[in-house]
Amino acid sequence: MSKLWNNYRYLILRRFTQIGLLVLFFGANAWGWKILTGNLSSSEILGVIPMSDPYAVLQMVAAGAVVATDLLIGVAVVTLFYFIVGGRAFCSWVCPINLVTDSANYLRRVFDIDRAQKTKQPITRNMRYWILGLSLLVSAFMGIAAFEFVSPISMMHRGIVFGMGFGWAAIALIFLFDLFVLKNGWCGHVCPLGGFYSLLGKFSFIRVHHLEENCTLCMKCKVVCPEKQVLHMIGKESLPVLSGECTNCARCIEVCDDDALRFSIRDFIQNKKMGE
Amino acid sequence: MKKEALSDRRKFILNMARGVGYAAIGGFLWSAYLDDAKASPLILRPPAAIPEDDFLKTCIKCGLCVEACPFDTLMLAKPGDHRPIGTPFFTPRETPCYMCEDIPCVPVCPSGALDESSVTVNGHLDINTADMGLAVIDENSCIAFWGIQCDACYRACPILGQAITVEYSKNERTGKHAFLKPVVHADACTGCGMCEHACVTEKPAIFILPREVAMGKAGSHYIKGWDKKDEARLKNAHAIHTTTNVSKKKAVDKLNSGLEGLLDE
Numbered sequence: 001m002s003k004l005w006n007n008y009r010y011l012i013l014r015r016f017t018q019i020g021l022l023v024l025f026f027g028a029n030a031w032g033w034k035i036l037t038g039n040l041s042s043s044e045i046l047g048v049i050p051m052s053d054p055y056a057v058l059q060m061v062a063a064g065a066v067v068a069t070d071l072l073i074g075v076a077v078v079t080l081f082y083f084i085v086g087g088r089a090f091c092s093w094v095c096p097i098n099l100v101t102d103s104a105n106y107l108r109r110v111f112d113i114d115r116a117q118k119t120k121q122p123i124t125r126n127m128r129y130w131i132l133g134l135s136l137l138v139s140a141f142m143g144i145a146a147f148e149f150v151s152p153i154s155m156m157h158r159g160i161v162f163g164m165g166f167g168w169a170a171i172a173l174i175f176l177f178d179l180f181v182l183k184n185g186w187c188g189h190v191c192p193l194g195g196f197y198s199l200l201g202k203f204s205f206i207r208v209h210h211l212e213e214n215c216t217l218c219m220k221c222k223v224v225c226p227e228k229q230v231l232h233m234i235g236k237e238s239l240p241v242l243s244g245e246c247t248n249c250a251r252c253i254e255v256c257d258d259d260a261l262r263f264s265i266r267d268f269i270q271n272k273k274m275g276e
Numbered sequence: 277m278k279k280e281a282l283s284d285r286r287k288f289i290l291n292m293a294r295g296v297g298y299a300a301i302g303g304f305l306w307s308a309y310l311d312d313a314k315a316s317p318l319i320l321r322p323p324a325a326i327p328e329d330d331f332l333k334t335c336i337k338c339g340l341c342v343e344a345c346p347f348d349t350l351m352l353a354k355p356g357d358h359r360p361i362g363t364p365f366f367t368p369r370e371t372p373c374y375m376c377e378d379i380p381c382v383p384v385c386p387s388g389a390l391d392e393s394s395v396t397v398n399g400h401l402d403i404n405t406a407d408m409g410l411a412v413i414d415e416n417s418c419i420a421f422w423g424i425q426c427d428a429c430y431r432a433c434p435i436l437g438q439a440i441t442v443e444y445s446k447n448e449r450t451g452k453h454a455f456l457k458p459v460v461h462a463d464a465c466t467g468c469g470m471c472e473h474a475c476v477t478e479k480p481a482i483f484i485l486p487r488e489v490a491m492g493k494a495g496s497h498y499i500k501g502w503d504k505k506d507e508a509r510l511k512n513a514h515a516i517h518t519t520t521n522v523s524k525k526k527a528v529d530k531l532n533s534g535l536e537g538l539l540d541e
Contacts, residue, residue, distance in 0.1 A: 029343050041362075042338035042386050050386060056336055060387075065333035068388035134299050134306070141303075142310045144332045149313055149361055150306070154337065158352055158362055162339055165354025 010250035017093050025161045040094070040157045041148070042074055050074035055196040059145035062136040079200065085248070087201025091187060091194050092226075092249035096156045100171055101187050104178035105226065114183060125188055125229065125245070128195030135192050147192055184226045187247075194247075202244035205265055208252060212238040214260035221252035221261060240264060316358065317489055319365050320467065322350055323373065323406035324382045324390045328486070335389035337362030341381040347374050350381060366408075368469020368484050375403045375434045375468050404435055409467030409484040410491065411440070411460045418481035420457055423447045429482045430458050432474035438464040440471060458482065462491065 005012075025043070027033035037044050042052040052074030061067060082090055092098055108114055131147075138146040148154060152170040159167035178185045187194055210233050217235045222228045230243040231252065253261045282290070314332055322341050325331050341364050342350045349371045353359035366373060379401050382390045395405050411429075415421045433440045440458050447453040460482070469484045500506040525533075 029339065032343075037343055038338040038340045038386075042336045042340070044340070044386075052336065052386065060333060060336065063333045065330070066388065068386060070386040071336065071388075074386060130295060130299055131302070134303055138303055138306050138310065142307055142314075143329065144310060144314055144360075145336075146306060146310060148337060149310055154362060155355055158337070158339065159354065162342065162352045163354055166356035167354060170355065 007254050010254050014093055014249060015099075018096065018099060021094060022096060022157075022160055025157070029161050039154070039161050041154060042071065049077060051078050053193075054079050054200075055193050056145055056148055058196075059135060059139040059147060062139040063143050063145055064140070082197060082200055083203060084205055086204040086206050086246070087197035087199070087244055088194060088247040089201075089206075090197050091191075092247035095153055095193075096160065097153050097171075097174060097186065097191075100156070100175050101178045101184070101226075104175050105184065107179055108183060109223070113179065117183075123182060123185075123189050125227075127189050128192055128198070131190060132192040132195040151193070152186075153191070153193060188226055194245075198244040200244065201246070201248075202242075204244075206248060207240040207242070207264055208246060208248070208250070209240045209262055209264040210234060210238055211260050211262075212236065214258045216258050216260075218257070220255045220257070224251040224255050234260075314360050316360060317486065319359050319363075320368065320409050320469070320484060320486065322364050322366070322381050322390055323375075323379055323403060323408055323466070324392060324395045325408070326389060326391050326394075331389050332360055332363070334387050335363050336387045338386065339364070340384040340386065341390060344380040344384045346376065346380065347371060349373050366469070368472040369480055370473075372469035372473040373406075373408060373466075374470070375406070375466065377401070377403060379403050379406075404464075404466060406466045406468075407487060409469070410462055410487045411465050411467065411469075411471050411482050412485050412490050413458060413460060413482045415457075417477055417479070418458070419477060421455065423449065423453060423455055425456060426476060427456060427458070428474045428476050429471035432470040434468060434470055435464055435466070439466070462487075 021036065024033065024036040025039055028035070028037040034047050035045070037047065038051075040053060041056050042050070044050055050070050050073050052071045054075045057067060057071055057075050135147040152167075152174055155167040155170045159165065159171075174186045178187075182189060210231075212233075212235065215235045219234070221234060222231055225231055226247060226249070227243070227245045230241050230246045233239040233241075250263065253263065317328075319328075321328070321331060322345075326334065337352065339352050342352055349366045350364045351357075351366065353361050353363050353365060355361060359365055379395060382392050382395060382401070385392075392401070394407075395401055395403065397405055418426075420426045427442060430436065430440045430442050438461065440460055443455075443457045443459050445455045445457065447455050467484045467487065472480045472483045475482050496509075499509060
């Protein structure tokens with residue numbers, strides 16, 4: 001039992017956080033709870049602390065909107081939070097699409113689709129940054145927040161809170177895309193929000209740290225990692241994972257049987273010595 | 277003949293060019309979709325909504341207004357609703373705006389897409405100044421215009437007697453009955469849709485359209501001479517005289533000069 005907890009503690013915490021947030025948001029609309037109102041685009045904690053999606057507001061600015069003070073405060077709250085805990089903690093701990101892509105990834109492993117698909121991944125992981133830039137350009141030209149009009153993240157989250165409509169089709173599309181077309185397709189290649197938080201998370205403090213002396217090169221971490229390029233140091237050097245693309249999901253920590261990976265607060269002095 | 281390997285510089289430039297090319301294709305497709313997605317002029321917004329173009333820029337689609345609405349009037353557009361996705365709207369025939377005095381949907385808006393100052397008069401919220409749309413009557417299907425007595429819309433109107441009045445006129449067909457025809461007054465109507473909700477016909481004979489869709493425009497060159505305020509627009513007006521070669525001479529001279537002169541010019 002304790003082994004089960006040990007191997008899944010972060011996964012359980014993550015699902016608890018993800019689903020808990022959805023329940024709170026849903027309860028606000030359905031039963032008038034005041035704990036967490038709104039949705040992932042903009043929300044309020046207890047009707048006091050505002051939170052706003054910095055990427056959505058960035059698109060609004062590009063579109064030429066006059067941004068209200070409330071939104072700017074909300075953006076500051078969210079930016080500061082993810083600046084500290086790691087930008088893409090949003091992706092693995094909050095974003096509802098994570099439930100979809102994780103299940104697609106799980107099925108990929110169960111059915112060995114990875115091995116059946118011999119060809120190299122045809123798309124670069126840098127695509128998200130291109131899409132991020134493109135979304136701001138298109139926002140500027142069209143005068144609306146471009147990604148917000150196609151975002152399956154908002155569609156799914158709004159769908160759960162306010163009613164789904166055809167939003168399920170967008171979710172199914174991402175599930176099938178990740179399962180059959182491209183491994184870690186949406187979150188690891190396409191999603192510009194993930195790209196945005198990757199850039200933000202470059203500077204964050206909470207990091208996964210690798211201890212080379214404990215590593216037995218079993219590579220379980222690389223199997224579960226959705227952004228395995230960030231684990232380039234496994235078995236080679238004792239280094240923190242510095243890439244902003246790490247989602248801080250902590251799956252690597254709990255699947256590691258050798259205690260070679262753990263969370264650490266970023267050590268700036270040490271990093272400087274290593275020539276970060 | 278063996279080809280020389282591409283230099284790193286050339287590879288980089290080519291890859292960037294490909295990236296830009298893909299981005300251009302994506303950008304065009306994306307823009308085309310957005311252009312289509314935001315083109316729905318008949319959508320009704322919550323009270324105090326800023327003009328549609330700015331609204332689409334400014335609304336962050338958080339649904340706080342929807343949650344604040346006690347009557348479940350407001351909805352967020354879902355995929356498949358054929359409205360700009362995620363933005364709030366209402367459908368009066370199903371649930372109209374009940375014009376709450378404290379307008380709970382407006383102050384909660386974090387983005388300014390609902391502008392509290394536009395419904396504030398002397399420091400107090402006044403829902404009667406809201407402008408969600410304008411009621412339009414189809415006189416052909418309105419049974420009151422047939423001579424059947426119905427004042428459902430008039431009774432339903434929250435600013436009864438101002439936004440909708442009833443006009444009496446003689447029914448010449450029967451000779452002994454009166455028409456009680458509803459008339460909408462554009463200056464008072466807020467577009468709440470209570471009339472559309474109450475209308476007894478199968479498809480409502482009175483319905484709300486966004487104001488800019490429902491109203492015509494006479495143009496600024498028509499002046500109501502009987503209206504002091506409208507007449508005042510003439511105060512600093514001055515005539516514009518255009519002189520052409522033809523208008524230099526008097527008209528009579530022109531006529532006397534014969535055809536050659538006319539044809540020359």
